[in-house]
Structure formats: C-alpha cells, structure tokens
Amino acid sequence: MRKYWQKFITLTLAGAMSLSMISCGKGEKNDGIILKNVTQAKNVILLIGDGMGPEQIRAGELFKGEKLAMQKFPYMTKVQTRSVTGLTDSAAAATALATGTRTSNGYVGRYVNTATLETTDLETIVDVAHGLGKRTGVIATEELYGATPMGFSAHSNSRNNTDELVNSAATTSNVNLFASYVIDAKYQAAFTNADYIKIDDADMISESTEDKIFGSYAIAATYEAMMVDGSFVAFDRLVTEALEYLSKDEDGFFLMAEGSHIDHGGHNNDICYMLEELIAFDDMVAAVLEWAKDRDDTVVIVTADHETGGLELKSSATHEAIVEAYENGGIGKCYTWSTSGHTNTDVNLYINGADIDFAQYSFKNKDRIKNTEVFEIMKTLMTGETTAE
Numbered sequence: 001m002r003k004y005w006q007k008f009i010t011l012t013l014a015g016a017m018s019l020s021m022i023s024c025g026k027g028e029k030n031d032g033i034i035l036k037n038v039t040q041a042k043n044v045i046l047l048i049g050d051g052m053g054p055e056q057i058r059a060g061e062l063f064k065g066e067k068l069a070m071q072k073f074p075y076m077t078k079v080q081t082r083s084v085t086g087l088t089d090s091a092a093a094a095t096a097l098a099t100g101t102r103t104s105n106g107y108v109g110r111y112v113n114t115a116t117l118e119t120t121d122l123e124t125i126v127d128v129a130h131g132l133g134k135r136t137g138v139i140a141t142e143e144l145y146g147a148t149p150m151g152f153s154a155h156s157n158s159r160n161n162t163d164e165l166v167n168s169a170a171t172t173s174n175v176n177l178f179a180s181y182v183i184d185a186k187y188q189a190a191f192t193n194a195d196y197i198k199i200d201d202a203d204m205i206s207e208s209t210e211d212k213i214f215g216s217y218a219i220a221a222t223y224e225a226m227m228v229d230g231s232f233v234a235f236d237r238l239v240t241e242a243l244e245y246l247s248k249d250e251d252g253f254f255l256m257a258e259g260s261h262i263d264h265g266g267h268n269n270d271i272c273y274m275l276e277e278l279i280a281f282d283d284m285v286a287a288v289l290e291w292a293k294d295r296d297d298t299v300v301i302v303t304a305d306h307e308t309g310g311l312e313l314k315s316s317a318t319h320e321a322i323v324e325a326y327e328n329g330g331i332g333k334c335y336t337w338s339t340s341g342h343t344n345t346d347v348n349l350y351i352n353g354a355d356i357d358f359a360q361y362s363f364k365n366k367d368r369i370k371n372t373e374v375f376e377i378m379k380t381l382m383t384g385e386t387t388a389e
C-alpha cells in the first residue's frame with residue numbers, strides 16, 4: 001500500500017492532470033449534462049467500470065464530495081450480473097453485455113452448451129453496429145486482450161488464450177478502432193498484419209482517415225501506467241480523440257470504453273487504487289457527456305460487469321473519513337471488504353440520451369434488468385426495432 005502511495009505521489013508531481021485534480025480536491029465542476037432523448041440513436045457509447053459496484057460509486061461520490069458525472073444521468077436501473085456458471089467472471093460478463101447471451105465463465109464471445117460442450121460464436125453489438133454501416137471502437141485501460149475488450153471483439157473458449165484472442169480480434173472482428181494499455185510487439189504485429197494502422201501518438205487518432213487503426217498506450221490514470229516510462233495519455237483525452245475519429249462516419253458509431261482497473265483495486269482490497277481508477281473513469285464519463293451535449297443523436301450508457309471485493313461503507317463513511325483513509329494509504333475504519341473476488345451484487349446502469357422503459361425488459365420490473373438486456377437495449381436503440389419479448 002505504502003509503496004503504491006509513493007508511486008501515486010510521484011506520478012502526481014509528474015503532472016498527470018486528472019490525478020492531481022483529485023489530490024487537491026477541486027475537481028472541475030460538472031454541470032450534470034442531460035442529453036436530448038432519442039428513440040433511435042445514431043451513436044451508442046457504452047462505458048464499463050470493471051468491478052464497479054454501487055458501493056464503489058458511493059465511495060467515489062463521498063471521496064469527491066459531490067455527485068459523480070454518472071450519478072447525474074436522468075435514468076438508472078439495477079443490473080443482475082450472474083453467468084451460466086453462477087458468480088460471473090469478466091469474460092462471461094462482457095459476453096453477456098456484448099452479445100445478449102449468457103455464457104459460462106471463461107468463454108469469450110462464445111456460448112457453450114454445458115451438456116454437449118458444443119460452442120457457438122455469438123454476434124456482438126459491434127457486429128450489429130457494423131451491419132448498420134457504423135464505425136466501431138473498443139477501448140480499455142488494461143491490455144487489449146483483457147476479458148472485457150475481447151468480449152466485444154473476439155471468440156474463444158478461454159479468456160487465457162491470449163494468442164487466439166488477439167488473432168480473432170485482429171482478423172475477424174468488425175472493430176475500426178482498438179486502443180488499450182501497452183501490448184507486446186508480437187500482439188501489435190497481429191494487428192498491423194491484419195491491416196490495422198498503428199497510431200503512436202494518441203493525439204493523432206482524431207485526425208486519422210484510416211479505416212482500421214489501433215494504439216497501445218500508457219493510459220493515466222491507471223495503476224499500470226505508473227510502471228511505464230514514456231508518455232501518458234489521459235483516459236478522458238483518449239476517449240475524446242476516439243469520439244472524433246468514430247463520429248466522422250455519417251452513419252454513426254458504437255464505442256465501448258472500459259475503466260479496467262477499478263476491478264483490480266477491488267481484488268487487492270485497495271481503496272486508494274479503486275478510488276483513483278473510479279474517479280479517472282468518471283472524468284472520462286464527464287468528457288463523453290461534454291462531447292455529446294450539443295448533439296441530439298447520441299446515447300451514453302454507464303454500467304459495470306460485476307462488483308469486486310464486496311465493498312461496504314459503514315455509517316461512519318463521510319467525505320472526511322474517506323479522504324482521511326485515502327491519505328493514510330487506505331487505513332480507515334469506515335469501510336470493509338468481504339472478499340478478494342467478485343460478488344453477485346447487482347450493479348448500476350445509468351443511461352443518458354434515451355428515455356428507456358426498463359419495465360419492457362424481461363424482469364418486468366423497472367428497477368432491475370439482466371446484463372444480457374443491456375445488449376437488447378443498445379440494439380434496439382441502434383436499429384429502432386424492439387427486440388425485447
């Protein structure tokens with residue numbers, strides 16, 4: 001913990017803007033942007049906080065001392081995260097969100113019949129968008145072969161089959177833009193061999209006229225970014241660059257961007273790590289809303305794949321108590337973790353830009369939908385056709 005805190009100080013002094021904003025406690029004021037409601041969306045943006053349960057969000061709000069950007073969205077529901085296996089992993093969770101099909105843990109973009117072990121590759125929301133002539137983007141603050149970005153772009157029996165996942169994403173996906181944390185040269189080669197053009201400077205993404213591009217960056221504020229020498233790109237800036245690139249398509253676009261490391265903070269039961277990642281994620285959400293605010297064709301959805309760590313805030317968890325715990329490297333009595341793994345806790349889903357009647361989805365209860373129905377909602381918004389039964 002202490003080691004991490006020192007790294008954080010170093011990075012803050014090095015000038016990572018979104019981090020230093022947190023540490024001095026005067027983040028830019030968010031004005032709670034409400035997008036114009038549409039029934040058919042030209043652009044759909046799905047922002048996933050990996051491992052971001054309701055208590056993580058509440059901790060972020062208390063830490064910041066004001067509502068987060070995502071909490072200012074006009075509509076919210078709860079999402080059940082279970083996989084076929086039961087307690088979900090990130091592979092099955094991403095597959096559910098990306099394809100609308102519940103699968104077994106470990107499987108990426110693929111359904112497995114648990115009796116016959118027969119598998120079926122699933123159509124993703126990226127494929128749906130591509131079929132409508134839209135551009136598509138997949139961004140993660142972790143390596144590209146992480147379970148969540150792969151759920152939107154690859155098919156494999158295992159989230160650990162990295163070579164197969166990367167080849168699948170590079171050669172068979174309908175993704176126009178991939179951007180992630182630094183990946184190995186051999187994985188970068190898989191993309192260049194598949195005619196993806198590498199963009200070394202994230203600031204140049206918006207100017208690209210290429211059909212297929214990818215980038216491998218040290219994305220601040222992420223924990224791993226601190227381990228890497230060289231230039232950083234802030235998560236919010238990276239996503240804004242991607243929005244400029246994707247929106248050049250007159251048919252619109254689909255973008256999935258994941259704040260991958262909120263999950264790692266949970267696995268490590270490290271509140272400092274979790275808070276930094278969550279705030280960086282929310283800064284990115286705010287930047288997306290800022291980009292979309294004058295448009296009348298864009299829907300933004302914020303959700304999580306599952307909760308990680310079983311975080312619970314005690315009644316003593318005030319702004320001051322959370323900040324004090326943060327400043328003491330996580331030491332504080334205002335919260336508890338119950339596990340180093342994932343939990344079955346329902347996650348929050350926030351939607352801005354569309355007035356969704358969540359009651360039409362299968363739980364028939366507007367307070368709770370299934371993770372697979374997030375796909376249905378996005379598909380319905382893009383096609384203008386109702387797919388819910």
Ligand SMILES: [Zn+2]
Pocket residue numbers: 051090263264267308342
């Ligand atoms: Zn996890």
